[in-house]
Amino acid sequence: MRPFERQKRRKKKKGKDQRGQVFHEESSPLFHDLQKNLNKIREELGHSTDLVVREFEWDGERKIRFAAVYIDGLVDNNMVGDFIMKSLMLESRDDRQTISRKTAFDRVQENGLAVGEVKITRDWNGLILSILCGETVILMDGWDEAISCGTKGGEKRPIDEPTSQVVIRGPRDSFTESIRTNTALVRRRVKSPNLWLETMRIGKVTQTDVSLMYIKGIVDEKIVREVKNRLERIQIDSILESGYIEEMIRDSAFSLFPTLYMTERPDVIAGNLLEGRVAILVDGTPFALVVPALLNQFFQTTEDYYQNYWISGFLRFVRYGAFLLSLLTPSLYIAATTFHHAMIPTTFLITLVAQREGIPFPAFVEALIMELMFEILREAGIRLPRPVGQAVSIVGAIVLGEAAVRAGLVSPAMVIVVAITAIASFSAPSYNLAITARLLRFLFMLVGASFGLFGIALLLIVVLAHLSSLRSFGVPYLSPLAPFVFSDQKDTVFRFPWWSLITRPRLISQKNMTRMEKDLRPSPPDKPTEGEGNEK
Amino acid sequence: MEKAKLDFLQFFSLIVLFELGSTLVIGMGTAAKQDAWLTILVGLAGGVLLFLFYSALFRRYPDLPITGIAQKVLGKPVGTLLGYLYVVYFMYVGARILLDFGILSFLSTLDQTPFLVIMTLMILVIIYVLYLGVEVLGRLGEMFLLAYLLVSAFGALLLLFSGLVDLAQLRPVLEEGWTPVLKTALQTFTFPFGEMIVFMMLFPYLNRPKSRVKVGLSGMVFSGAILCVTSIITTAVLGADIADRSTFPLLTMIGKVNIAEIFQNLDVIAVLILIIVGFFKIAIFFYAALIGLADLTKVHKNRLVYPMGMTILFLSIIIADDFVEHFKEGLAIVPIYLHLPFQTGIPLILLAVSLFRHRKGAAGTG
Numbered sequence: 001m002r003p004f005e006r007q008k009r010r011k012k013k014k015g016k017d018q019r020g021q022v023f024h025e026e027s028s029p030l031f032h033d034l035q036k037n038l039n040k041i042r043e044e045l046g047h048s049t050d051l052v053v054r055e056f057e058w059d060g061e062r063k064i065r066f067a068a069v070y071i072d073g074l075v076d077n078n079m080v081g082d083f084i085m086k087s088l089m090l091e092s093r094d095d096r097q098t099i100s101r102k103t104a105f106d107r108v109q110e111n112g113l114a115v116g117e118v119k120i121t122r123d124w125n126g127l128i129l130s131i132l133c134g135e136t137v138i139l140m141d142g143w144d145e146a147i148s149c150g151t152k153g154g155e156k157r158p159i160d161e162p163t164s165q166v167v168i169r170g171p172r173d174s175f176t177e178s179i180r181t182n183t184a185l186v187r188r189r190v191k192s193p194n195l196w197l198e199t200m201r202i203g204k205v206t207q208t209d210v211s212l213m214y215i216k217g218i219v220d221e222k223i224v225r226e227v228k229n230r231l232e233r234i235q236i237d238s239i240l241e242s243g244y245i246e247e248m249i250r251d252s253a254f255s256l257f258p259t260l261y262m263t264e265r266p267d268v269i270a271g272n273l274l275e276g277r278v279a280i281l282v283d284g285t286p287f288a289l290v291v292p293a294l295l296n297q298f299f300q301t302t303e304d305y306y307q308n309y310w311i312s313g314f315l316r317f318v319r320y321g322a323f324l325l326s327l328l329t330p331s332l333y334i335a336a337t338t339f340h341h342a343m344i345p346t347t348f349l350i351t352l353v354a355q356r357e358g359i360p361f362p363a364f365v366e367a368l369i370m371e372l373m374f375e376i377l378r379e380a381g382i383r384l385p386r387p388v389g390q391a392v393s394i395v396g397a398i399v400l401g402e403a404a405v406r407a408g409l410v411s412p413a414m415v416i417v418v419a420i421t422a423i424a425s426f427s428a429p430s431y432n433l434a435i436t437a438r439l440l441r442f443l444f445m446l447v448g449a450s451f452g453l454f455g456i457a458l459l460l461i462v463v464l465a466h467l468s469s470l471r472s473f474g475v476p477y478l479s480p481l482a483p484f485v486f487s488d489q490k491d492t493v494f495r496f497p498w499w500s501l502i503t504r505p506r507l508i509s510q511k512n513m514t515r516m517e518k519d520l521r522p523s524p525p526d527k528p529t530e531g532e533g534n535e536k
Numbered sequence: 537m538e539k540a541k542l543d544f545l546q547f548f549s550l551i552v553l554f555e556l557g558s559t560l561v562i563g564m565g566t567a568a569k570q571d572a573w574l575t576i577l578v579g580l581a582g583g584v585l586l587f588l589f590y591s592a593l594f595r596r597y598p599d600l601p602i603t604g605i606a607q608k609v610l611g612k613p614v615g616t617l618l619g620y621l622y623v624v625y626f627m628y629v630g631a632r633i634l635l636d637f638g639i640l641s642f643l644s645t646l647d648q649t650p651f652l653v654i655m656t657l658m659i660l661v662i663i664y665v666l667y668l669g670v671e672v673l674g675r676l677g678e679m680f681l682l683a684y685l686l687v688s689a690f691g692a693l694l695l696l697f698s699g700l701v702d703l704a705q706l707r708p709v710l711e712e713g714w715t716p717v718l719k720t721a722l723q724t725f726t727f728p729f730g731e732m733i734v735f736m737m738l739f740p741y742l743n744r745p746k747s748r749v750k751v752g753l754s755g756m757v758f759s760g761a762i763l764c765v766t767s768i769i770t771t772a773v774l775g776a777d778i779a780d781r782s783t784f785p786l787l788t789m790i791g792k793v794n795i796a797e798i799f800q801n802l803d804v805i806a807v808l809i810l811i812i813v814g815f816f817k818i819a820i821f822f823y824a825a826l827i828g829l830a831d832l833t834k835v836h837k838n839r840l841v842y843p844m845g846m847t848i849l850f851l852s853i854i855i856a857d858d859f860v861e862h863f864k865e866g867l868a869i870v871p872i873y874l875h876l877p878f879q880t881g882i883p884l885i886l887l888a889v890s891l892f893r894h895r896k897g898a899a900g901t902g
Contacts, residue, residue: 340645342801451649451657454641457808458661461676461815465661468675469668482675484545 027123034065034141041069044128051131056089064104065141074134076153083114084136084149105140109147113138117150129207156181162264164431167303174264175286179209182281182288185266186213190273194218200231208239209283213269218276220510223473227278227291242282242289251471256439258432259472261293268302276509278473292472292508294479296492298430299323304495312495319429320493326424327437330367331448331456333417337363339452355411364449366410370418371441378422475507497521538669538827538837541743544751546674549681550820551735551755552762555728556684557817558633559763561640561810562863563785564727568720569776570706573767578721580760583729584753586880590736591749593887596894598745602736602883603828609890616832618882623828625878626734627844630821631851632866634658637814638852639859644787644807655852658811662819663845666826667838670741673819680812687809688762692769694793694802700773723867726875729756733879737824783863786810822848 031037038053045051050072058064068084088108099107109118121127121137122145130148131137138147159181162174175182183197194216201207210231214224230249239245246260263269264286269279272290280289290297299319304312336343337352344352359366377396381389404410421441428434440463447455470477480488485506490496499520503513542550565575597605603622607615637658638651646654665673695701710717732752739748766786770779773789782788790806793799826844830837856862 340804343804345800451654452646453804453808454646454654454811455657457811458657458815461812462661462664464679465665465668465672465676468672468679476675478675478679482546482678483543484678 027125029123030121030127030139030144030146032142032144034067034139037139037146038067038069040124041128041131044124045131054085058099058104062101064099064101066108067139068136069131069139070136070151071131071134073154074132075136075151079115079151079153080136084138084151087114088112088138101140101142105143105145108138108140113147113149115149115151119148121146121148132207152180159185165263165265165268165301165429167301167306169306170303171265171267173266175266175281175288177284177286179211179281179283182266182286183211183213186269186273186279189266189270190215195273198228202231202234202236202245203239204235204237206238206240210239210245211281211283213273213279213281215273215276218274218504218509218512219278220276220508223278223292223508226473227280231280239282239284241285242280242287245280245282246289251473255466255470256436257295257467257470257477258298258430258436259291259293259470259477261290261297261430262287262432263290264288265302271302271305274515275504276512292475294472294475295467295477296481298428298433301429305498309495309497313493316493316495319427322424322427323433323437326421326428326434327441328444328456329417329421329424330371330441331444332453333413334363334367334445335448335452335456338449352411352413355413358408359411360409362449363414364445366414367417367445368442370404370410370414371421371445374418374422375438479507480505538671538741540669540671540741542670542674542738542741543743544747546678547738547742547751548755548758549677550674550738550816551732551752552759553677553681553684553813553816554731554734554820555756555759556762556813557728558636558814559728560766560786560813561636561784562866563770563779563782564763564767565720565724566776566780566785567723568716569711569780570708570771571710571717572720572771572776572779573706573764574710574717575720575724576760576764576767578717579724579729580756580764582721582725583732583756583760586725586730586883587732587752587756588749589887590732590883591752593883593890594736594739594748596890599740601738601740601828601831602733602886603831605736605886605890606882609886609893619828619832622737622878623825623832625874626737626821626825626828627848628851628855628874629731629870630818630825631848631855632862632870633814633818633821634848635852635855635862636866637811637818639862640784640810640814641807644784645804652853655849658815658818659845659849662815662822663841665819666823666841666845670738670823673816673823677816680816684809684813687805691790691793691802691806692765694795694799695769695773695789698793698795698799700789700792701769703768703772705772705775706768723871726871726879729760730875730879732756733883734820734824736883737828738820784810818848 031040034055038055042051042053048071051069052072053067053069055065055067057066066088068080068088070080109120121130127137127146127148134152134154135148136151138149156178157176159173159176161172165174173185175185187195192215196214196216198212199209200212202210212224212227212231227249231245234245234248236244236248242262246258246262250259252259260280261272269288269290273279277290277292280291282288299316301315304316337356341349356363361369373396377393380392380396383389384392401415405412405415425434425437428437444456444459447459451458468476468478468482476483479485480492487503488505488507491501491505499516499522502516502518504515506513563572565572565579568575593602593605594600597608600608603615603619606618606622609615610618634655638655641654642649642651665676735752739745742748742751770785770789773792774782774785778788779785787803787806787810791801791803793802822845825848826837826840829835829840829844833840856865
């Protein structure tokens with residue numbers, strides 16, 4: 001919170017930044033009169049029913065009236081009860097008689113509150129904002145300052161297992177909707193003072209906390225500055241999910257390919273921070289963003305680093321292959337059956353032709369129908385309640401797989417093609433990129449149907465050219481493949497054993513490259529003691 | 537000029553893909569029968585020699601493309617005229633290659649599609665890539681060179697395993713002495729090795745100017761080696777006679793592969809490879825013309841890329857009435873009346889004049 005405050009103040013001097021302000025362009029100071037203040041608060045919040053105002057007074061020579069204001073449900077009720085109300089009401093009963101307003105206020109601020117986070121608020125915007133953030137605000141009659149205490153709490157979801165990035169070996173926790181939990185999950189893994197956190201509020205109405213995390217000394221300062229600039233540019237009413245941020249700060253506005261990596265796993269964030277990347281955490285969503293994101297990152301899983309490196313490398317090959325399959329299978333099938341019969345081995349060709357006999361549609365239309373049907377099924381399966389969803393997929397499988405073939409609407413080969421495509425696209429470790437392949441597939445089918453392999457090759461060139469022109473926060477999207485970085489090949493398609501991953505990715509962190517000492521390869525000690533004996 | 541830099545590997549890939557470009561398609565030096573591979577080596581030697589002359593030229597003017605050098609050496613009016621001539625030359629050669637590929641796709645895979653459509657698609661893709669810039673072209677080069685090497689190694693293995701390679705077809709070496717070899721070598725010298733003149737336009741983009749000679753020579757030698765091996769394999773598989781008569785010897789050769797009835801009719805894949813290398817060749821000629829014109833007219837390249845692309849497409853339609861005329865021009869007329877002066881004549885004159893001036897200048901000041 002602190003850096004944001006500082007920034008806000010600095011900007012306000014320039015008189016143009018309005019981001020921190022909730023309802024008013026100009027922030028007015030508090031009143032002296034308690035009742036006036038309370039009325040104004042109620043008025044500002046529209047007499048909302050979840051607003052709790054608790055008034056009490058210190059009796060003595062002069063009665064001093066206090067009020068604690070908070071929103072029910074946003075605060076931790078135990079905390080408010082035990083550490084604020086109780087301590088305030090019981091505080092310094094003995095010498096209340098003689099106390100003046102000034103000392104009363106100071107005493108409350110310094111000794112009266114048994115909570116950790118206490119700060120003074122002087123203006124209306126700050127006051128309202130603290131209330132809305134779940135802080136408890138203490139107002140005193142005849143004093144134009146308020147004390148806000150950090151009492152954030154309320155119900156939240158416990159830490160669960162990740163649902164979209166499941167692993168067999170590896171930690172089982174995932175982010176939740178609370179940003180504080182999320183930052184703590186990362187900090188628990190990286191216990192370094194260099195793990196820095198900057199928070200800003202984005203969204204004029206929603207005032208959403210957005211945190212930047214990076215490891216000072218590893219991260220490239222230019223990237224941090226760039227991310228901050230882009231975040232500060234955002235002038236929007238609401239941020240409800242990190243997807244809002246993603247689309248507002250990405251490099252290429254119209255590209256189909258994701259240039260920010262999305263994850264709900266704290267260990268992925270920790271790993272990426274250690275490679276010199278910057279993480280963006282958004283309050284209210286378990287999905288955090290990582291920049292810069294390169295294409296090869298979307299083919300890697302965190303498990304690659306936990307399990308045997310041989311299988312990791314193999315699985316990465318499989319994933320690249322599966323991506324190509326999910327992208328190209330239907331278009332290649334269409335091209336081969338429409339233009340390049342000669343390519344297909346003769347016996348297979350005969351089977352194919354026999355199958356397609358009596359099918360009323362050309363291969364392209366057939367493929368299009370099947371692919372669209374599959375997309376519909378998939379969507380239905382996600383939207384429906386879980387038990388019904390399964391029923392839909394069974395019906396879909398039977399209808400598409402059996403009945404359509406029996407009825408002579410589609411050929412069995414086409415069912416196989418669609419099935420391959422679907423399974424291949426499910427194997428993608430990153431949902432973001434799988435979506436890209438889903439959309440591009442239709443384009444490839446179209447050119448495959450119109451111009452055969454020639455069209456597919458040209459479209460591939462176009463896609464690759466587009467990819468080589470992309471950058472993610474200044475880093476070429478296809479690196480370390482193009483531009484080719486030899487030293488980074490150890491962790492791109494292959495995954496070399498940990499003791500050989502000595503340096504960090506070159507284009508990302510650019511400094512503090514060394515991860516570990518050299519020559520850490522484990523080896524059995526060579527012939528112990530015998531050598532020494534001989535020497536003598 | 538663009539503000540972009542290519543690294544060594546990117547430049548190297550572009551050179552290799554460029555040299556392989558259309559030479560793979562139509563085959564080289566097959567007129568020398570079984571000694572085709574020798575003509576490639578002789579052509580390569582000539583090309584290397586020529587490139588050393590080029591390097592002497594750009595060592596004197598490190599930041600300038602050939603159009604700029606011409607202005608520096610021969611003065612504004614003559615130099616500008618020469619620059620425009622080079623632009624036209626590059627565009628014309630680009631158009632020729634575009635037509636080569638249109639014909640290739642038409643004859644081999646898309647016999648139902650008019651080749652105007654094929655060429656239009658091709659030029660649109662090239663326009664898009666050049667619009668994105670030379671850096672993108674370089675990165676594409678890196679990736680496709682890798683893919684090309686993998687696929688061609690795979691192809692060579694298939695040829696070996698299918699037992700088609702018969703090295704006896706290469707004999708007798710130098711059956712009729714050196715004369716036919718040297719005669720054909722003139723062809724291989726101008727095409728593709730002399731075409732390195734294009735890179736005189738691109739060299740300012742290399743990130744380390746000192747490695748120019750190294751990248752140029754290594755690229756030429758590497759592609760020369762690949763061409764030589766390809767030529768040997770082609771002759772060994774098809775025999776000198778068929779290799780000479782076939783329009784696209786490489787396709788004919790790959791088409792012969794048949795292993796266990798599974799790997800057969802691979803010519804479509806070969807066509808894909810050829811289209812990809814062809815793409816680079818056209819793109820590089822086009823790019824050279826593009827930055828040449830952008831430099832001369834001081835217009836940004838992205839405003840020129842579309843009209844120039846359409847001009848190249850138009851040129852490729854009108855330059856020949858039919859395939860036969862096109863190939864005949866390519867073998868008999870273009871090398872002597874276009875390639876020789878533009879690749880060898882003008883650069884040598886430029887070098888001579890600049891040396892002469894330099895000496896005169898030195899004498900004057902001394």
